Amino acid sequence: MAGKASAQVIAMRGAGYYSSNTVGAKAVIDKAGDLVVEALGSMAIKPAKTAFSVCDYGAADGGTSLDMMRRLVETVRQRAPDRAIQVTYTDLPHNDFSALFRLTQGLLGDQAKTPLAETPNLYIAGSGTSFYKQIVPDGTLHLGFSATAMHWLSKRPGLIADHVQAVGATAAEQALFRRQAMADWDTILLARARELAPGGRLVLANFCADEQGRYLGHTGGVNMFDAFARHWRDLWKKGRITEAEYRGATFQQFYKTPDEFAAPFRDKGSAVSRAGLRLDHISTTVTACPYAADFARHGDAAAFASAYVPTLRSWSETVFAGALDAKRSAHERGSIVDAFYGAYEADVAQNPAGHAMDYVHCFMVIGKKGGR
Ligand SMILES: C[S@@+](CC[C@H](N)C(=O)[O-])C[C@H]1O[C@@H](n2cnc3c(N)ncnc32)[C@H](O)[C@@H]1O
Numbered sequence: 001m002a003g004k005a006s007a008q009v010i011a012m013r014g015a016g017y018y019s020s021n022t023v024g025a026k027a028v029i030d031k032a033g034d035l036v037v038e039a040l041g042s043m044a045i046k047p048a049k050t051a052f053s054v055c056d057y058g059a060a061d062g063g064t065s066l067d068m069m070r071r072l073v074e075t076v077r078q079r080a081p082d083r084a085i086q087v088t089y090t091d092l093p094h095n096d097f098s099a100l101f102r103l104t105q106g107l108l109g110d111q112a113k114t115p116l117a118e119t120p121n122l123y124i125a126g127s128g129t130s131f132y133k134q135i136v137p138d139g140t141l142h143l144g145f146s147a148t149a150m151h152w153l154s155k156r157p158g159l160i161a162d163h164v165q166a167v168g169a170t171a172a173e174q175a176l177f178r179r180q181a182m183a184d185w186d187t188i189l190l191a192r193a194r195e196l197a198p199g200g201r202l203v204l205a206n207f208c209a210d211e212q213g214r215y216l217g218h219t220g221g222v223n224m225f226d227a228f229a230r231h232w233r234d235l236w237k238k239g240r241i242t243e244a245e246y247r248g249a250t251f252q253q254f255y256k257t258p259d260e261f262a263a264p265f266r267d268k269g270s271a272v273s274r275a276g277l278r279l280d281h282i283s284t285t286v287t288a289c290p291y292a293a294d295f296a297r298h299g300d301a302a303a304f305a306s307a308y309v310p311t312l313r314s315w316s317e318t319v320f321a322g323a324l325d326a327k328r329s330a331h332e333r334g335s336i337v338d339a340f341y342g343a344y345e346a347d348v349a350q351n352p353a354g355h356a357m358d359y360v361h362c363f364m365v366i367g368k369k370g371g372r
Pocket of ligand 1: 022025026029057058059060061064065090091092095129130131132146147148149150152153154315
């Protein structure tokens with residue numbers, strides 16, 4: 001372990017870049033939408049003067065969940081046509097909330113669809129409060145949703161000396177990240193337990209390491225995180241970045257197994273169980289990389305590389321840019337990061353076989369007791 005690191009800035013690329021380059025993330029949310037509809041079906045949703053309250057935790061620019069949100073709203077409206085619906089989109093303060101508001105207001109994105117914000121009696125708000133804290137008042141949340149966000153830890157427990165992600169860390173490094181991840185999971189769940197109304201539900205689609213040891217970008221072909229580490233290491237070997245910068249690129253992430261996700265619920269004496277949460281559903285799912293699927297159809301390696309690498313860049317860029325010495329000019333930092341992704345892209349264009357960012361998720365439905 002190469003010592004402690006300062007807080008990492010976590011942010012997806014802004015100005016709508018995120019949702020227009022993450023077709024796979026949208027496919028995951030569309031799948032999870034079935035669980036949302038099912039969860040709503042098991043809830044006592046009645047006409048009421050108070051709003052039906054929804055949160056999307058870690059929504060980025062909100063574009064990937066828009067269709068799921070439309071389905072959710074329709075499902076609630078079938079049961080309670082006149083009930084107001086409040087949707088709170090949450091993310092970290094650095095998130096591009098302006099893109100989120102423009103997307104939901106129909107100023108960005110698919111112009112053919114009615115903007116979500118024009119749904120009658122639906123109220124949209126954004127919150128820049130981390131999901132490691134309570135975001136809405138006690139007992140007011142009916143349906144909480146989150147996709148592909150809760151693998152980001154509340155802090156980095158250290159740096160990984162010779163890799164970029166816990167999946168490639170030494171056993172000792174991994175143990176530190178696992179400990180942090182399990183403490184963080186409790187924090188997330190206990191905050192949601194306070195927010196949820198009796199009978200409310202959480203539908204979560206979290207990255208995981210599944211029963212077969214698969215995880216994001218590691219489903220049989222080229223290991224994506226190994227490729228990140230290799231290209232970053234190459235920059236150090238070529239003298240383009242310093243050793244400290246090489247070691248500084250450590251993702252503040254951890255992929256829990258289904259058993260680790262389920263642990264606080266299986267222990268009936270845990271703080272999470274005592275707070276009234278129970279696990280109604282848990283399953284894992286692999287969502288094939290849409291860029292690799294396109295490549296299988298068209299066979300153009302250069303086109304594949306120039307479509308595929310931007311999707312990796314959309315969520316990973318801040319980790320590599322943030323590892324660079326703050327004394328470097330913004331221009332220099334930009335050109336190093338461009339060279340890094342450029343090398344990755346050239347690699348994929350030259351040897352495209354096996355590159356794919358298949359998503360590996362753990363889907364969960366969690367209920368809060370009471371409510372009938
Ligand atoms: C990969 S994006 C997922 C966006 C969207 N939910 C989707 O599935 O397409 C992960 C998002 O989680 C956010 N995030 C990470 N840590 C967070 C935290 N502690 N609180 C709120 N959001 C967080 C990031 O800023 C980012 O926008």
